[in-house]
Amino acid sequence: MSQNGKKILIVDDEASIREMIAVALEMAGYQCMEASNTQDAYALIVDDKPHMVLLDWMLPGTSGLEFARRLKRDDRTAEVPIIMLTAKGEEDNKVLGLEAGADDYITKPFSPRELVARLKAVLRRTTPQGIEDPIEVNGLVLDPICHRVTSDQDAVDMGPTEYRLLQFFMTHQERAYSRTQLLDQVWGGNVYVEERTVDVHIRRLRKALGPQHEHLIQTVRGTGYRFSTKAS
Template identity: 85%
Template sequence: MTKAGKSVLIVDDEAPIREMIAVALEMAGYECMEAANAQEAHAQIIDRKPDLILLDWMLPGTSGVEFARRLKREDRTAELPIIMLTAKGEEDNKVQGLEAGADDYITKPFSPRELVARLKAVLRRSTPQGIEEPIEVSGLLLDPVCHRVTSFDKPLDIGPTEYRLLQFFMTHQERAYSRAQLLDQVWGGNVYVEERTVDVHIRRLRKALGEAHEHMIQTVRGTGYRFSTKVA
């Protein structure tokens, strides 16, 4: 893992502004890439995997909010921290921005110092774990890059939620988790769903895993579930 400073994608349709921001960030030790619209941004995200996105509210074509919302919906990019940029007077949209999934919100004009400070804060909060390493366990293979799970090379057909659940389990083996903890970790702490929903997804995951691996998800009666490679 190269720890050569975090990389930031700047998305704004005005080149001078991008440039200004880029200079400020580079002076602070960040690596920068730029995009003028949602399409370019998406391309950059895919192949250069920035650690954070500075996203202008106003964009030609797909608007910033819309783009943010879309990013947050896709598993592959959901974890990407986003800081929204907005011009003065558009502040009413703050809530809307945050609801779209932005992690923070800065009003133009802002000082470089402020920008860097917020950026640091967001990066600190966001999960530093680059989950890029495939995890494999007795024929079960989860590939975060392909965003896919295979059981003996046979692709598993599971929904995004089951994928996240399995990923969590595979990265937290041999340990019992309550339904509440799973909701926190897999669904995200601030959603409201019934605890029994966990059971249903466990069921779906087990079914998808098939006889070969379903036993790995063990029920811990009175507590929750556990992912274990050891025999029951």
């Protein structure tokens, strides 16, 4: 289960708050690091290159604001998106925070959902390639953004329908689907297409995958097809 969870650095001097946020984010599939002061934080950012920093406004020593500004000036850390955490309702701070280079600003207390939502939004804005993670199996990589498939770096050419078919299979592994189900799921409910057409696209998909991967698409006689990494 090699989840492609983004790494999030939480900077707050209160351990309980750090912990709370960390547990929360881990539930959402993120990987967390913690720092209680700006020195540790800086080291972690440089070393571990987190995808995002959650930065408390109030910190002993250097203030969060100051720290954010410093991060944005430093070439090595300027790219990391920052969300500032702060006590309730100080609109002035918001402006200051955003000017200092923070990408978003969230007011305590905040709901878990809000945090995750903001975090996603910022990652979405700042991540070059998009949101969804590629799906990978046996060196076969499906990129939900580029609608492209690669096998050990080499691009695999296939038509849109084959791509969607493969996408469906890669997200619904180890289970057989009837032609009708595939038509519903991949072609989309209300179109009239011959069931046999599925066979043809399965054929095209297998061909596109080549000898190395075609065995992933297995025929379940009398039933339909299945995507599985295990031999049948």
